[in-house]
Amino acid sequence: MSGPSALDATPYDALLLVSFGGPEKPEDVVPFLENVTRGRGIPRERLEEVGEHYFLFGGRSPINDQNREFLAALRADFAEHGLDLPIYWGNRNWDPYLADTLKEMAADGVRRAICFVTSAYSSYSSCRQYRENLFDATQAAAGAGVQAPELQKLRHYFNHPGFVEPNVDATVAALADLPEDVRSEARLLFVTHSIPTAMNDASGDPEHGGGAYERQHLDVAEVVTARVAEVTGIRHEHELVYCSRSGAPHIPWLEPDVNDRLEELKAEGAAAVVLIPVGFVSDHMEVIYDLDTEATETAERLGLPLRRAATAGVDPRFVATVRELVLERAAIERGEADGTAADRPALGETGPMWNQCPVGCCRNQRGERPALCGSDPL
Numbered sequence: 001m002s003g004p005s006a007l008d009a010t011p012y013d014a015l016l017l018v019s020f021g022g023p024e025k026p027e028d029v030v031p032f033l034e035n036v037t038r039g040r041g042i043p044r045e046r047l048e049e050v051g052e053h054y055f056l057f058g059g060r061s062p063i064n065d066q067n068r069e070f071l072a073a074l075r076a077d078f079a080e081h082g083l084d085l086p087i088y089w090g091n092r093n094w095d096p097y098l099a100d101t102l103k104e105m106a107a108d109g110v111r112r113a114i115c116f117v118t119s120a121y122s123s124y125s126s127c128r129q130y131r132e133n134l135f136d137a138t139q140a141a142a143g144a145g146v147q148a149p150e151l152q153k154l155r156h157y158f159n160h161p162g163f164v165e166p167n168v169d170a171t172v173a174a175l176a177d178l179p180e181d182v183r184s185e186a187r188l189l190f191v192t193h194s195i196p197t198a199m200n201d202a203s204g205d206p207e208h209g210g211g212a213y214e215r216q217h218l219d220v221a222e223v224v225t226a227r228v229a230e231v232t233g234i235r236h237e238h239e240l241v242y243c244s245r246s247g248a249p250h251i252p253w254l255e256p257d258v259n260d261r262l263e264e265l266k267a268e269g270a271a272a273v274v275l276i277p278v279g280f281v282s283d284h285m286e287v288i289y290d291l292d293t294e295a296t297e298t299a300e301r302l303g304l305p306l307r308r309a310a311t312a313g314v315d316p317r318f319v320a321t322v323r324e325l326v327l328e329r330a331a332i333e334r335g336e337a338d339g340t341a342a343d344r345p346a347l348g349e350t351g352p353m354w355n356q357c358p359v360g361c362c363r364n365q366r367g368e369r370p371a372l373c374g375s376d377p378l
Helices: 026-037 044-055 063-080 098-107 124-143 161-177 197-201 212-232 258-267 285-302 316-333
Strands: 014-019 087-091 112-117 150-153 187-193 238-243 273-276 306-308
Touching: 014 063, 014 098, 014 124, 026 044, 044 285, 063 087, 063 316, 087 098, 098 124, 112 124, 112 316, 124 150, 161 212, 161 273, 161 306, 161 316, 187 212, 187 258, 197 212, 212 238, 238 258, 238 285, 258 273, 258 285, 273 285, 285 306
Parallel strands: 014 087, 014 112, 112 150, 187 238, 187 273, 273 306
Antiparallel strands: none
């Protein structure tokens, strides 16, 4: 796209940044975890145990500050490129809550907004649950006598060049920081949040057999590994590992855990490891605790050289991805683009993802609930 239409976001009159949320002071920690786990019957003492991770960092999650930084970068990017579109922010689990943000948007006259979710992949917890939360927020606004804006959601962006290329550069930089005598033999461990295997099996379009969560990560890992080889001249062995497992021990979750795999790699004679947190868009608690604290301590105990690659964060290419996705979707909605792959950049084998989640996508295994931004009937 080029010319004035490239900066035309109609029919949308706002962008809504949708995120997870996190505590901002020690007394927020347990109430926040109660929000996250509501309905799962997790005892308070277990929540207090998990909360200790936050207390190591002053009882404050980094995610809200990262969202503020990302919002500032987005607004600067939009202004620089002449895209006149207000940006709002709402969270699933902590202030600013989605319902409050929708009320604010309605008061400002917003009628139709497009949502960017700070989770790049397909699964219940990383997609459909956000869509359920959006429905709940619109209902809460209606209960307060407010007509919430119509909401749509931008496509998954795990394979968009603006997300992938920062991960490539971060991996190259992490490799370069390893001692020269082990650098060429370093193993690349791509890390994401573990989920129950049943949730993975249900992820994505049910007509294609599910399993999208794991498959999408493997696709990105292959792309990043191949691009790193183009830059460095070395094709590193790579694999996908997981962090942040929770829940009852008898329920199967995706494995291997990153710490377990580090133990195995040391026993196998691995020379060094680079952790690439490709499952996260910024340095979430899972990154600064599970990787920078736990996994780093494991590697140090084992005497295994380890570096952690940076997340996309506020890399200008990732920030620009949001603008590009907004303009892409707006042109499709106006009928000025047909939505073919040629108009929708994506790397790897998966191809560009759908604009509207198909029926039954990433189903809720605890029971069906209404969700916006999909083809399921409400």
